[in-house]
Amino acid sequence: MVKNKMVFLAPIIALAVVLIFSLTLIPSVNPTPKNLPIAFVNEDQGVTLPNQTKVNMGGKMAEMIKTSAEPKSGEEPIVDWVTVKSYKEVKQGLDERKYYAALVIPKDFSQKQASLQTPKPSSPEVQIFVNQGMNTMASTLAGQMLNGIVDNMNTTIRNQLLTGLEKQGGMITTKQAAALASPITKNVTNVNETGTHSANGNAPVSLFQPLWMACIAGAAFLTIMLNKLPFASRREKFANQSVQVLIGAVIAILVGFGLTWMADAVGMHIPDFTSIAWFLSIAYFSFFLMISAALSWLGMKGLPLFVIILFFGAPLLSMAPELMSSFYNNWVYSWLPMRFLVDGLRELFFFDKGLSWNHPTAVLVGIGIGGLAVLLASALKPGTKKEGESQTEM
Template sequence: MFKQKIIAFSPILVLVVTFLFSLTFVPSIHPTPKNLPIAIVNADKGVVLPNQTKLKMGETIMNNIKNNSNAKSNEEPSIHWIEVANEKLVESGLDNQEYYAAFIIPSDFSQKQATLQTNHPSSPTIEIMLNQGMNYTAANLAGQMLNGVAENINQNVRDEVLRGYEKAGISLTPQQVSSLITPIKTKVINVNKTGTHSANGNAPVSLFQPVWMASLIGAVLIFTAWNKTSFSNRKEKFYARIMQVIIGILLSIIVGFGLTWFADGMLGLDIPLKTDTALFITITYFSFFCMISALLAWIGFAGVPITALTLFFGAPLLAMAPEFMPAFYKDWIYPWIPMRFMVDGLRELFFFDKGLNWNHAVAVLTGIGSVSLIVMLASVIKPTRKKKEEKVSVADVEMT
């Protein structure tokens, strides 16, 4: 046994496989955000102080944020600030998944801040909007970063007000002391909420693996039956491919509605648009089924490891925001994994209440399914390997 070459090469093969599959964990080892898109609105109108100077605290905050963002020009910043004109446009951008969060300075910010040095202080409020449905983890981290920004503003305002009182030699009243503990209030608003029965916002990712594996098993079973069937001409092959497509459609409907019912009724996931979700999973399954079937039709069972590698490399990325991925995975792996379009489509259905429509995810999945269907049907022109005929020896003939 030890004389066989496979034994000698086994340590190398084991190391290669270990290294290859270890790469699937690289994106999740130390995820750090880069250029996380966050909207910022400066609606502050300013205020004219008793000495006739105009206080525009919102403008000051904006300038400080820009200066801090450009402080390390040689490194990509954690936050990519996007200035937006008003709160209505911000809400539209959040619904269209353009921002993970928003930082809003209200119109009366300077006016209320000016009262902090009076006998009747009124703390201004900054609004932080977190887009949970876009990515639960990214939105929460954005919230932590924005709370840090608000705390820095708090510290600066507190120091400025105290310097003003000290310079004027004024003693603070209990009400003024209380207002200076937290001079700037922070109001956090969760939009496109993930709810309490969504696996912490990962319900779309949780449903991906059953659909992908069911697509693989369905395609492999039908391909196995195909290999065991003899065809006399290409016309018979073509009709068999049509039957394969019909079976694929039936399987898609069964998986689409069956998985939706099971996830909602048995697993307890909160699926607000059940029929739309079932139809979308049906489209997704058929797309994956056609893609895997086309691969098997042209290269045979060698296509199975390819689908397995796609699963292993793609699955860890689906729950991550692209801004958290290493550059290699973001630019070369993530754009090419087809299952991300299923997750994107389910996010819209689960958290954005948009219903099933001709969006980007549906268009791409339909395109993948259509091209794969054509490639699969075209496989009937592929030359068939003739089985080696058994040679009958003269001795066998004599024995008969």
């Protein structure tokens, strides 16, 4: 072995493998948010002060938020503030996964804020909604940002009130002193909650990995079996590929329901067993057809491609696109077919939506149809001599 020069390639190959798969760690090392969509609702009706001055603290709060959100020159903003007209509209947006969080200023915000300078103060309250099911990491970060904004406003308003009260003589009641400790109260509500037994909100990603490996194994096994068969004609190969597709459909149902049952058996919370099982079956069949199509043209040399997709895709699927670098978002994540599987599972797990013809389902079916067309088309490609031709020549 020492005389064989190929032996010295072993450490080079090992280092190359380490380098390639170390690249999968880059997106999760220091995730930095960019354009994180957060909704802002200002329902404050304002208040007229004794000197006939009209004040709308909600409007001032909106201006402060916009000013603080302005990015430095050449940088993208951390938060993409989306102004929404009403609580009803923002609730719909949260359910449709448009926002990671929302800040709602109620109608009586200015009125209660003005009462803080009276003997009978009533602290104004803001509502913070954290959209947990959309993405655990991003929604937590968005919630922390909103809490920080309200805390900063508390400090500003407290200083303003103290300055105003000092000008009035500096005498305050016990109730006023208590209200000054926290001039604005927060009501934080988690919506579309991930709950318990959901792998900390990553149940969809947890189910993707065994499903994808099962797709690779099933497609590779049937492709190897098909390649070993002699075909007398292209029509015969086409017929055998049709049988391969039917077997893949049966495997898809078994994997979909089997994986759902296994997840339920190990303690994962399954909100709707039938819907999740059928969705996993659809996803498996679509990926099976896609991988089989690639192998039918590339042979088993194409198999490592889907293994690499697994290793590069898994870390990204648990992250929000707004936390990725532009490179990974545009050139890696956007091309991952399994992201539609994870998106569909999020809706089933956390958004109380049953199996329906939504965007993830439509894309998965489209992937399956494309894979089926490419797979069946491989029966027409020129290949090695068929058994019938070989026997004729002999």
